[in-house]
Each structure stands twice: as structure tokens, then as C-alpha cells.
Amino acid sequence: MKKKLTIKDIAKELSVSISTVSKALNDSHEIAETTKKRIQAYAKEFNYKPNFNALSLKNKKTKTIAVLIPNMLKYIYAQVFNGIEQVANELGYKIITCVSNEKTSKEIEILEMLSNGSIDGFIISPALETSINKEYSHFQDVLDEGFPIVMFDRIPKELDCDKVMIKDHKATFNAVEHLKNTGCTNIAFISTNNKLTSTKKRKKGYLKALEEFKLPANKDIMVDLTEINYKEYERALTPMLENNQIDGVITTNEATGIAIQKVAQKLGYSIPGNFSVIAFSNGILARHASPQMTTISQHGEKMGAKAAKLLIQRIEEDIENPDYETKIIKTDLVMRNSTKSFLKLNYK
Amino acid sequence: MKKKLTIKDIAKELSVSISTVSKALNDSHEIAETTKKRIQAYAKEFNYKPNFNALSLKNKKTKTIAVLIPNMLKYIYAQVFNGIEQVANELGYKIITCVSNEKTSKEIEILEMLSNGSIDGFIISPALETSINKEYSHFQDVLDEGFPIVMFDRIPKELDCDKVMIKDHKATFNAVEHLKNTGCTNIAFISTNNKLTSTKKRKKGYLKALEEFKLPANKDIMVDLTEINYKEYERALTPMLENNQIDGVITTNEATGIAIQKVAQKLGYSIPGNFSVIAFSNGILARHASPQMTTISQHGEKMGAKAAKLLIQRIEEDIENPDYETKIIKTDLVMRNSTKSFLKLNYK
DNA sequence: TTGAAAGCGCTAACAT
DNA sequence: ATGTTAGCGCTTTCAA
Numbered sequence: 071m072k073k074k075l076t077i078k079d080i081a082k083e084l085s086v087s088i089s090t091v092s093k094a095l096n097d098s099h100e101i102a103e104t105t106k107k108r109i110q111a112y113a114k115e116f117n118y119k120p121n122f123n124a125l126s127l128k129n130k131k132t133k134t135i136a137v138l139i140p141n142m143l144k145y146i147y148a149q150v151f152n153g154i155e156q157v158a159n160e161l162g163y164k165i166i167t168c169v170s171n172e173k174t175s176k177e178i179e180i181l182e183m184l185s186n187g188s189i190d191g192f193i194i195s196p197a198l199e200t201s202i203n204k205e206y207s208h209f210q211d212v213l214d215e216g217f218p219i220v221m222f223d224r225i226p227k228e229l230d231c232d233k234v235m236i237k238d239h240k241a242t243f244n245a246v247e248h249l250k251n252t253g254c255t256n257i258a259f260i261s262t263n264n265k266l267t268s269t270k271k272r273k274k275g276y277l278k279a280l281e282e283f284k285l286p287a288n289k290d291i292m293v294d295l296t297e298i299n300y301k302e303y304e305r306a307l308t309p310m311l312e313n314n315q316i317d318g319v320i321t322t323n324e325a326t327g328i329a330i331q332k333v334a335q336k337l338g339y340s341i342p343g344n345f346s347v348i349a350f351s352n353g354i355l356a357r358h359a360s361p362q363m364t365t366i367s368q369h370g371e372k373m374g375a376k377a378a379k380l381l382i383q384r385i386e387e388d389i390e391n392p393d394y395e396t397k398i399i400k401t402d403l404v405m406r407n408s409t410k411s412f413l414k415l416n417y418k
Numbered sequence: 419m420k421k422k423l424t425i426k427d428i429a430k431e432l433s434v435s436i437s438t439v440s441k442a443l444n445d446s447h448e449i450a451e452t453t454k455k456r457i458q459a460y461a462k463e464f465n466y467k468p469n470f471n472a473l474s475l476k477n478k479k480t481k482t483i484a485v486l487i488p489n490m491l492k493y494i495y496a497q498v499f500n501g502i503e504q505v506a507n508e509l510g511y512k513i514i515t516c517v518s519n520e521k522t523s524k525e526i527e528i529l530e531m532l533s534n535g536s537i538d539g540f541i542i543s544p545a546l547e548t549s550i551n552k553e554y555s556h557f558q559d560v561l562d563e564g565f566p567i568v569m570f571d572r573i574p575k576e577l578d579c580d581k582v583m584i585k586d587h588k589a590t591f592n593a594v595e596h597l598k599n600t601g602c603t604n605i606a607f608i609s610t611n612n613k614l615t616s617t618k619k620r621k622k623g624y625l626k627a628l629e630e631f632k633l634p635a636n637k638d639i640m641v642d643l644t645e646i647n648y649k650e651y652e653r654a655l656t657p658m659l660e661n662n663q664i665d666g667v668i669t670t671n672e673a674t675g676i677a678i679q680k681v682a683q684k685l686g687y688s689i690p691g692n693f694s695v696i697a698f699s700n701g702i703l704a705r706h707a708s709p710q711m712t713t714i715s716q717h718g719e720k721m722g723a724k725a726a727k728l729l730i731q732r733i734e735e736d737i738e739n740p741d742y743e744t745k746i747i748k749t750d751l752v753m754r755n756s757t758k759s760f761l762k763l764n765y766k
Numbered sequence: 767t768t769g770a771a772a773g774c775g776c777t778a779a780c781a782t
Numbered sequence: 783a784t785g786t787t788a789g790c791g792c793t794t795t796c797a798a
Contacts, residue, residue: 072563077775090783093784119476120776121795123537128775142496143702155490155516186469187470188470328706358673358703358707426792438771475775475790476773476794
């Protein structure tokens with residue numbers, strides 16, 4: 071790598087002291103206008119840039135945040151990343167992006183690697199393994215070292231830190247309400263990770279709504295697909311539709327929503343004529359499905375943006391034991407063509 | 419932020435000199451085994467981690483690479499990111515991820531921000547705006563400063579640097595060949611960014627194949643959808659199918675492939691019975707389409723992995739004017755259900 | 767075998 | 783208005 075221009079070089083070249091150069095470049099009032107101009111002009115001409123590591127070392131601030139997510143290929147995480155990126159960029163922060171691949175061991179490695187002054191704080195959605203085993207000590211360690219963390223999506227309630235989350239139970243409750251309002255009477259629930267707290271909450275909201283609206287709660291039409299590859303979804307779901315009179319389905323992700331649509335169509339149902347589908351996560355699949363799928367939007371970008379704002383605020387206030395906040399992002403039903411329309415759409 | 423443990427602290431605590439601690443922690447042979455053990459034990463107990471910025475300042479190496487992509491929401495870029503991430507992680511590198519949002523100005527900003535010692539090198543796919551206007555001077559500036567760059571996907575042939583690319587013309591050529599082999603005789607071509615070099619090459623390969631296989635080349639069935647929102651794709655494509663006897667289509671991306679499938683189905687075609695589709699980019703949409711779509715895989719993860727390896731190699735060899743390499747990633751046809759099957763599948 | 771000192775690039779308190 | 787110096791945390795040369 072080519073040698074970079076430093077203030078020392080400039081000082082020597084212009085026959086002034088290093089500190090004069092430093093002050094001039096920082097536009098200090100204690101430097102004469104003329105020398106300032108001279109120095110600034112030189113710096114500009116030769117494209118001087120203050121060395122990042124020297125500054126970070128001095129300031130004990132890197133203006134860099136770490137984003138730790140389970141998997142960038144999942145649209146929701148890419149959306150969250152996008153939200154974070156926008157805010158970070160606006161506020162002059164860089165992002166170091168890391169992927170846990172749903173492995174606790176990888177998370178530990180990453181936290182270890184980054185808690186050495188590389189970054190000022192973390193935005194994290196824990197790995198599946200971590201969430202299921204509730205192994206949060208590595209997060210706690212990092213918190214104890216004084217790093218601010220903002221958790222999102224899969225949130226350990228055991229950890230005392232800032233959080234950005236959605237109301238999963240409310241989201242499914244609203245989805246059931248909409249299905250009921252558009253005429254569904256036998257609503258199924260399909261999940262893909264029933265050990266995840268968020269999945270449990272989603273199911274809870276579903277059950278609550280069934281009760282509230284006096285709809286039948288039938289275990290045969292509550293299916294969990296954990297451990298089943300998405301290629302097998304259709305096969306796995308066929309019996310449920312064959313053996314039950316289902317007219318509405320809620321799924322905890324898009325791929326499952328698509329699968330159930332295909333199965334229903336194969337069995338002769340018409341969507342949304344006599345079969346409605348609402349899927350969690352307003353991603354790219356729903357928009358391209360046939361018919362386009364009504365979804366529960368978790369507003370990934372908004373989540374990311376909020377998380378980034380919260381984290382950067384914490385970093386910059388830099389106080390010992392702050393009052394941690396939990397921000398709630400409202401979910402929305404994004405109406406498309408897998409559900410009938412209903413005029414009164416103000417679920418709250 | 420809490421104060422971190424430094425070698426100075428350890429030195430004081432154990433009543434040895436700073437340099438002894440440094441050497442002990444680096445397992446230097448010039449330190450007595452007993453003192454080494456003592457120091458290492460202490461460091462371990464109190465979770466000492468060498469300060470990243472101090473090391474980077476000293477070594478003029480950050481073990482960090484920048485990834486600059488147009489948009490993380492596009493699956494292909496998320497795939498490339500994934501490939502980069504895996505290799506980088508393996509080789510002990512961090513990744514700073516930046517998004518240009520297809521804007522040249524954002525690219526310039528980002529390069530400016532990162533070329534100050536934050537990172538050791540770049541992996542870049544230029545923004546649309548940049549590619550179309552062939553405005554590459556900001557990349558050249560960074561190269562001139564001595565930063566290694568690996569370009570992928572959209573490649574400026576004007577720039578002298580390492581590159582990882584696919585053979586776009588060969589890819590479409592093979593796609594046409596497969597369609598011909600499975601009985602298609604009137605093959606359409608739909609693109610979405612006809613100003614992009616890669617799109618031009620794809621079209622060239624298509625035309626070349628038509629010629630080679632003596633298939634009709636009809637301008638009415640070569641459509642470009644630049645500037646048209648994906649929601650309008652179906653409407654925009656309907657006339658072409660209505661007014662022509664088309665039995666095969668190649669599209670330059672997945673969303674367009676899905677759209678043409680829907681239009682064809684609406685017009686009564688059966689896929690792949692009398693209508694075949696091959697789309698560029700083996701992403702998530704193709705797998706969930708009805709029918710599942712045959713695609714041209716660009717092997718995003720492989721591209722990313724190769725780019726990362728190449729970049730890190732350049733960083734670590736650190737020589738003035740290396741012989742830049744251009745690596746070619748082979749594309750593949752991923753056979754699904756939007757094309758008929760054909761036994762002899764060895765296109766080369 | 768251990769330690770003192772210089773230096774990476776920068777800032778800032780403290781002279782001059 | 784400008785310069786000297788110490789120090790951020792670390793490595794490394796040189797001296798003891």
C-alpha cells in the first residue's frame with residue numbers, strides 16, 4: 071500500500087509545526103488566517119485525509135457499529151440492514167456486518183473479535199440456536215464490558231438492554247380478525263419454528279383471537295414445520311387441507327404461505343374465493359406469488375432505522391447505566407389478493 | 419464506555435515492563451517461561467484483548483475489507499455478500515458493508531470515507547448510474563492511492579484492476595440452445611436495463627444463438643422494460659404474447675420471468691407444455707414460482723468467495739503493480755419446471 | 767531475560 | 783500565533 075500523506079509530512083513541507091497543521095486543519099481560531107489557508111490549500115491539493123485509526127485510538131470512538139444477524143439471505147434481515155444502513159450513513163457511522171448462520175459459536179467468535187475497540191456498539195438478532203437454548207451469556211459479557219447493544223427481532227427478555235420489537239401476538243390477532251371479517255370460519259395456523267419465542271407469541275395471538283371471535287380451535291389445523299425443508303412443505307401440508315374444511319390460513323413466513331397457496335390451488339380451492347391466506351413478513355415472495363399474498367408487514371427497514379438511531383444515541387450519550395428502552399414497531403396488514411377485501415380496515 | 423485493560427495496566431499490576439508484557443503475550447522466546455505464564459494467565463483471567471486501532475495504526479493493516487454494492491435487497495447481492503463473508507471470516511477479515519443505492523454520488527462519498535486507513539481493500543459492484551455514464555474516475559482515484567479493488571458483476575473494462583465476472587453472452591447462448599433442444603422455435607428476449615453492458619452481452623449471446631441455430635430473430639419479441647415498475651410488467655408484456663406466436667422466453671431477471679409466466683398462463687399457455695421460460699439469476703423467486711422456474715445461475719456465493727480470496731491475496735502480497743486477474747465464474751442452467759427436460763445437458 | 771525508548775498519526779494542554 | 787510535549791495502545795529495536 072502506498073504511503074499516505076500525514077500532518078507530519080505537511081508540517082515539514084510547509085515548515086511549520088505538527089500541531090499548527092493539526093489546528094489549521096481543524097479550523098482552530100488560534101491559527102492565523104493566512105497560515106490556515108496555506109495549510110488547508112496544501113492538504114486539499116494533495117488529498118490529505120486524517121488517519122482513521124489514529125483518530126479512533128485517540129478518541130476511543132470508532133464511529134462504527136456492528137450488525138450481527140443470522141442470515142443475510144432472509145429478506146427481512148436484508149430489509150433491517152437497509153434501515154440500519156440509511157440511518158448510520160446519515161449520522162456518519164460505518165457498519166461492520168456479521169452473520170451468525172444461526173450458530174451460537176459463530177456469535178461468540180464474532181463478539182470476541184469485535185469487542186476490542188473495533189466498534190462502538192452492536193445491533194443484534196440472535197441465532198436460532200442461541201434463542202432456543204437461551205444461551206445469552208456472551209451477550210451479557212459484552213454488555214458488562216460496557217458496549218451498548220440493541221436487540222431486534224428475536225429478543226431475549228432476560229437481557230437488560232435496548233430493544234426494538236413488534237407485537238407478534240397482536241399481529242396474528244389482527245390477521246385472524248381480518249380473516250373472520252372476510253368470512254373465514256375455520257382458520258389454520260402454520261409455523262416453522264415453534265421453539266422461537268416470537269412463534270409462540272404469534273400462536274398465542276392466533277388462539278386468543280379464535281377465542282375472542284368464537285371460532286373453533288382445532289389442533290389438527292395447527293401445524294409446525296420445524297426441521298422440514300421448504301421443498302417438502304407442499305407434501306407436508308397436503309393432508310391437513312385434505313382432511314379438514316379450512317377456509318383461511320395464517321403462516322409465520324412467506325415460503326410457507328406460498329406452499330399452502332399452491333396446495334390449496336392443487337386441491338381445487340379458489341384463492342381468495344373460498345380460501346384465504348395471510349403470511350408473516352412482507353417480503354419479496356408475497357409480491358410475486360399467484361395470487362399476490364396478503365402479509366403482515368414487520369416493517370424491517372423501520373425496525374433497522376429505529377435500532378440504529380437508538381444505538382447511536384446510546385453511544386453518543388455514553389452514560390454508565392442508562393434507562394434501557396424497548397421500542398415497539400407496529401405491524402400492518404398489507405392487503406393483496408390472497409384475502410377478500412373488507413371495508414372497515416382499522417384494526418388497532 | 420468502560421475503560422479497557424491494556425498492556426500498561428498489566429505491566430503495572432505484575433510489576434514488569436510494558437515490553438515484557440507485549441512480548442509475553444506474543445509468546446516471544448526471549449521471555450522466561452515462568453513470566454510468560456504469569457502474564458498470559460493474568461491476561462486471560464481479566465479478558466485482555468489487544469486494541470484494534472493501536473494495532474492497525476502500527477501495522478498499517480486493518481484486516482478489514484469494504485464491500486460496496488448497489489442494493490442489499492437484491493438477492494444476487496445478498497448472495498455475493500454471503501460468499502464474501504464466509505471467506506473473509508475464514509481468513510480473519512472483517513467486512514464493512516456499504517450500499518450505493520445505484521447512485522454515483524453515494525459511491526464517491528463512501529470511497530472518500532473509507533480511503534483513510536479504515537480498510538485494506540474494496541470489493542465493488544458499481545451503481546447503475548456509474549455504469550451507464552461510465553464515470554469511473556472515483557474508482558481510479560482509489561486505485562491510484564494504492565488500494566486494491568476487486569470488481570464484480572458490473573465490470574468497467576476501462577479500469578485496470580482485479581475482476582470476477584460471468585460470461586453473459588455464453589449464458590444466454592446456452593439458454594437459447596436449451597430452449598431449441600426442447601422444441602422451442604420462436605424465442606423472445608426480455609431485459610430490464612438495456613444500457614448495462616451485461617444486458618447488452620446477454621442480448622448478444624441470444625442473437626448469436628438465434629443465428630447459429632437458424633431461429634427467427636424478430637425485433638417484436640425483444641422487449642426492454644427499463645423504467646417500468648415491476649408492478650406494470652404484466653401489463654407491459656401482454657401485447658407481445660398476444661401478437662406473436664412465442665413458445666420460449668429468456669429474461670434478464672427473475673421478476674420479469676415470473677411476470678411473463680403469469681401473462682402466458684393468463685393467455686392460456688401451458689408451462690412448460692407449449693411455453694418455456696428461462697430467467698437470469700437463480701434467486702429465491704424462481705424456487706417459489708408456479709411452475710418453479712428454470713434459471714441461469716450466476717453463482718453469487720461463488721462470485722463473492724472468489725472476489726474475497728482474490729482481494730485478500732492482493733492485500734497480503736502488497737506489491738506495487740501486480741498482474742491483475744480476471745476470474746470467470748461459469749454460469750449454469752438450473753433446471754426446474756418452466757422448461758421441458760432434455761437428456762443431453764452438456765452445454766459448454 | 768528484561769526494560770527503555772522511539773514511533774505509528776493524531777490531539778490538546780501547556781509553553782513560548 | 784506558533785511550537786513543544788505527552789499520550790492514546792501497541793510493537794520493536796536497542797541497551798542493560
